[in-house]
Amino acid sequence: KNEVEQSPQNLTAQEGEFITINCSYSVGISALHWLQQHPGGGIVSLFMLSSGKKKHGRLIATINIQEKHSSLHITASHPRDSAVYICAPRENGGSQGNLIFGKGTKLSVKP
């Protein structure tokens, strides 16, 4: 059983569209990371959340601990946002490093 489910698995959007990527998890967590993996393989940490909402530029991440759900939103999407977005919760009781990873959502933004 996959403890972290992301949806959709693949997403194609037109430039300017509002994007939502969802992450549901089945375990109790202390925090959740959103990562961005570029086509060349490089990974960038976007957010770490333990509650509420965070915003950075055009990116917004929200989390509902009770519902075990997090969302990543991209406003005014751009082709450079094309990447794989990975949800990575940190399980309660786990060490700081022991994240469990979703399989990722592959986003392609067309000009």
Add this chain to the structure above:
Amino acid sequence: GAGVSQSPSNKVTEKGKDVELRCDPISGHTALYWYRQSLGQGLEFLIYFQGNSAPDKSGLPSDRFSAERTGGSVSTLTIQRTQQEDSAVYLCASSFDKKTQYFGPGTRLLVL
């Protein structure tokens, strides 16, 4: 400034050989993480170092895998008697606040 670096960037080895993968974290980052990403799979946690504390090795898949971090800086991940299923991209990340992780470019390992 310099980010996390890893070497080699690519490694091809024969089944049964030992390999060493190196990670140079960002200077001053006390936390260091190793992950791997197998082809078509998600990321998988391997091991976590924090300062001088005992590392969290709970993600290492077998006793053929080991890692050390010398002087709280450079880390080496060693895989003994490599198997074909060890083929993956091995990623290292470091952090100073245990919140934002800075990832290296990865080492692509191919075991023939």
